[in-house]
Amino acid sequence: MLDKAFELLQTYEFGDDRKALNPIDEAIIKTHGDAAGRKELEDRMIAVVKSDATRNGKDYVCRQLKVIGTEASVPVLAEMLSDENHSHMARYALESMPNDAAGAALRAALGKLSGDLKIGVIGSLGVRRDDACVPELQKLVGDSDAAIATSAARALAAIRTPAAAKALMAAAPNEAAAAATTDAMLATAEQLLAGGDKNGALVIYTKLTKSPLNHVKLAATNGMLACAGAVK
DSSP, X not given: OHHHHHHHTTTOOTTSOGGGGHHHHHHHHHTTTOHHHHHHHHHXXXXXXXXXXXXXXXXXXXXXXXXXXXXXXXXXXXXXXXXXXXXXXXXXXXXXXXXXXXXXXXXXXXXXXXXXXXXXXXXHHHHHTOGGGHHHHHHHTTXXXXXXXXXXXXXXHHHOSHHHHHHHHXXXXXXXGHHHHHXXXXXXXXXXXXXXXXXXXXXXXXXHTTOSOHHHHHHHHHHHHHHGGGOX
16 A cells, blocks of 8 residues: 555655545654655655656655654755645745754755745745854845845844854845844844843844834833843
């Protein structure tokens, strides 16, 4: 039955009987804790991705690789990042993989992609809280494409590290992304404050009190008051 399920992935389309793929789902559960069994499943899934299987068949495999994928899956998923039909699902699999290779693949794609595909990768790096991409994201906050610049600012806020906070402070945002950058700075300060780094939050709030926007100055002032008890 497992062999038949893998064969069906070659022609699987949305709306087909999903139960036909249950043997694969069951095999994933059954091989929990069985490294050899999981490797065999992963190898078969990689083969599907490399084949002429349907888009829906490959999407299904990417969902499973998100669960069982290892570094062995990274190269084939990385190749999919530039494919408009598969980039989203490849990122979906890569962004939660707990290995450095997945992050490296996403970082490498930043310089090769454009438009929505690049924006997607930026978002995935934020989800991964990938500190290694911070210098590149800082540059992208000033990108001429407002959507890319905005995504980069939001990703830096999502990364939530001191390096990401410093990058937001130092970034020269695209004018169209200035509001998103300010929002990202406020979010970062709130996260630092919630995490106990009140002095780090204070640095950001202090800078934002110089904003020409009254609502930003008010938010920053309130943030400074929240920090005040721990500042020495």
